[in-house]
Amino acid sequence: MKPKERVLTALAHREPDRVPWDYWAGPEVTTRLQQHFGCATKEELLRLLEVDLRYVLGPSYVGLELRPYPEGTVEDLWGVRRQVITVERGGFRWTYKHVVRSPLAEAETVAEIEAYDHWPSPDWWDYSGLAAECETYADYAVVNAGDRLDRTAQFKPLMYLRGMEQAYVDLVLNPKLTEAILAHIREYFLEYNRRVFEAAQGKIDLFLMGDDFGTQQGLMMDLPTWRRFFKEGFRAYIELAHRYGMKVMHHTCGSVVELIPDFIECGLDILQSLQPRAAGMDLARLKREYGKDLAFHGAIDVQETLPSGTPEEVRAMVQRQMEVGKPGGGFIISTAHNIPPETPTENILALYEAYREFGG
Numbered sequence: 001m002k003p004k005e006r007v008l009t010a011l012a013h014r015e016p017d018r019v020p021w022d023y024w025a026g027p028e029v030t031t032r033l034q035q036h037f038g039c040a041t042k043e044e045l046l047r048l049l050e051v052d053l054r055y056v057l058g059p060s061y062v063g064l065e066l067r068p069y070p071e072g073t074v075e076d077l078w079g080v081r082r083q084v085i086t087v088e089r090g091g092f093r094w095t096y097k098h099v100v101r102s103p104l105a106e107a108e109t110v111a112e113i114e115a116y117d118h119w120p121s122p123d124w125w126d127y128s129g130l131a132a133e134c135e136t137y138a139d140y141a142v143v144n145a146g147d148r149l150d151r152t153a154q155f156k157p158l159m160y161l162r163g164m165e166q167a168y169v170d171l172v173l174n175p176k177l178t179e180a181i182l183a184h185i186r187e188y189f190l191e192y193n194r195r196v197f198e199a200a201q202g203k204i205d206l207f208l209m210g211d212d213f214g215t216q217q218g219l220m221m222d223l224p225t226w227r228r229f230f231k232e233g234f235r236a237y238i239e240l241a242h243r244y245g246m247k248v249m250h251h252t253c254g255s256v257v258e259l260i261p262d263f264i265e266c267g268l269d270i271l272q273s274l275q276p277r278a279a280g281m282d283l284a285r286l287k288r289e290y291g292k293d294l295a296f297h298g299a300i301d302v303q304e305t306l307p308s309g310t311p312e313e314v315r316a317m318v319q320r321q322m323e324v325g326k327p328g329g330g331f332i333i334s335t336a337h338n339i340p341p342e343t344p345t346e347n348i349l350a351l352y353e354a355y356r357e358f359g360g
Helices: 003-011 027-037 042-048 110-115 130-135 155-162 164-173 175-200 223-229 231-243 257-265 283-290 311-325 345-358
Strands: 053-056 081-089 092-101 141-144 206-210 247-251 270-274 295-300 331-335
Touching (some): 155 164, 175 231, 206 231, 270 283, 283 295, 283 311, 295 311, 311 331
Parallel strands (some): 053 141, 206 247, 270 295
């Protein structure tokens, strides 16, 4: 089977020739692996690892200048200011963008939300090259995911705009203000995605949303709160993608088992990424209870086993997850999030070798 056929067969809840697998890692890990294998490009590395999915970059940003500030922060398209933070651990070095100013943190009324002058616009993007980019991966399952900091979501941009603590307070004490912000977020993403889907001309196979709703032990909020504020938008995002013939994959870290029936009711096709050490997120149980309605992506532990275990422990983990994940299809194996930068190279090699060994 070609990679696209393999993925789509699995998502139709049938068994392909082997379990499809994915690659999730930051640039630091990718560069290290390219050097290890002598690959000139990331695409060459993905082909060597026999990865079945490809994530397209999507439209090019041509909107307002992302304003830098003297202290080193940069304002993004939402007006949120971030600073690049460097982390060094275990002999490895990487960076991330830390939120240092939430522009709506001080707002007290809906009128202030409506008066905010930095809501992003779908007009700030050039969609013209998207179909051609998708076409370069015609043999693979093409995933539209957006940038990690601007992936289709609701709760994440709410927290970026309002501040994490205040966003939680608002769910209880300022519901009208929360609803006003969420209305702007949904309006932007629905129109932005509509233009993306139109420009892709049917060449996108999977649409990836991303919004963390879980902690290690349970949901970030109670179920009635999620249903009140987020279910409507969650369903609307999925329905839009389905109208263009795409499967929908939703990324959330943590324990979200309580939300799975609602995810299915809203039409979700794939739950990503299955975090095996989070409470209740056991692949065998989830496939048994929900596997006829929902496919799963992930299941490889990046909290302990991959970064801190031995190659033998990595191999055993893959064997265990393949045994419960592959019967009946509905499974894409992958790390539960990006491969941590401190992960030994030999563990990453053991991971993909085990995929090949046990995936058939």
